[in-house]
Amino acid sequence: MISDGQKIKALSNTPLFAGWDEVYLKDIADMVGIDSYQKGDIIFKQDTRGDRFYIIVEGNVIILSPEDNSVLAEFVSGEMFGETAMLTQEEQKAIASANENSIILSFPKDGIPMEDVFKDNPVTYAQLLKSFLVMVSRRTRKANSLIKENSPIMQELQKQVYGDKLTGLLNKAYLEENIADFMKSSFSLIMMKPDNFKAINDTYGHEKGDACLTFIGNHLSHFLDTDSVLIRYQGNEFAVLTPDQGRDGAASLAEKIKAALENLDISPVVNSPFKLSMSLGVLLYPDTKIEKTEFIKQCSEMPLIGRARGGSKILFEEDINE
The missing domain is CATH 2.60.120.10 (Jelly Rolls)
Structure with a gap:
């Protein structure tokens, strides 16, 4: 033996x-x-x-x-x-x-x-x-x-x-490794970050912050249409990719996401009243002047621009350089 x-x-x-x-x-x-x-x-x-x-x-x-x-x-x-x-x-x-x-x-x-x-x-x-x-x-x-x-x-x-280990959603690797396949047809990419998430970590601790991310992910999962792909991109940033979606559809979806998250009651998680402020960036493919290799990176930075402009913003490509 x-x-x-x-x-x-x-x-x-x-x-x-x-x-x-x-x-x-x-x-x-x-x-x-x-x-x-x-x-x-x-x-x-x-x-x-x-x-x-x-x-x-x-x-x-x-x-x-x-x-x-x-x-x-x-x-x-x-x-x-x-x-x-x-x-x-x-x-x-x-x-x-x-x-x-x-x-x-x-x-x-x-x-x-x-x-x-x-x-x-x-x-x-x-x-x-x-x-x-x-x-x-x-x-x-x-x-x-x-x-x-x-x-x-x-x-x-x-x-x-x-798979993202914290939320169970798809992760950054999925988006980055599959974006070329999505670029074979049209789609919208919406990336979002809470403007005030640092306050959650600072006030309630990182464990509660992680619990909030899972809570947000679950809420988005039930809220989104089945055609959309939901991703936890990194940190407190989420992404929603929707195939065959033009500007009007993307604008409508971004507004709905923003409203849903800003009205989301996270008090069951932090045991205290707290409202999120959300900034979102929206890019459309192939209706973009951004290089393919910079597409995700640019969209990921747009919520930060929105936060710097006061927060609670939805930005499209033409809004970046205003």
Whole structure:
């Protein structure tokens, strides 16, 4: 029987886990199965559910065509196989067989659904998924096209990469990494900050300030139309991106957001009467003279301009240089 230390060593010798801290490797090792195969043993057959991937500790594995048993691929010690079916949540399309006596790790081991793996230690498994996608993308150059958007793996990865830990909303990385895709068509971007949020932190403390941000995010989530994308951009700044929205629609939405937040009763959070003052910046794409690379940065700065002009302002692009 291979020990946990041997599992950790075997994991660290693979490209997938190279450079990982031993603390995280131990988490992975706890979920790893270990099996010995004799030459000719079948590891998985065609149509086997793709619910795990495999790493060869010792030995050699060949992938065979189910039609004529011809060799499609060969993997040696330290290499990984079986991951494509796991990522796509599909059945295996070929046969894996030990080409010599082999010791093979499988993750996750029998009886552990991938969804439960995430719940037990989300930080470790988020790191695993990121490493996984980097490795697969290097191999295939089309990793994203292999992954079903609604698969549990992809959903969890998106949550870890693009989810704001405080509010549960989408985060800054989501907006910055996806803005190019949104720019393939028209949209409005509204970014907003409370003019007087510093008073909340100074008076009631940063813990209450964080609670207010979550409260604001929840209120906006229920208030906004389903077409709009709500983002906690950074600090106390939120963003709302709405596809296919022109100036009139954006102006109307900005007014509604401003009114909703300035009338929002946050006394249940701070245990004292307090009213927000909101400044918002609105940019329209493609109806803008701002460079694409500066689009988000410029919009993010507009609420600060509004606050400097007395607060409780809605500014469009033409208002910036007044």
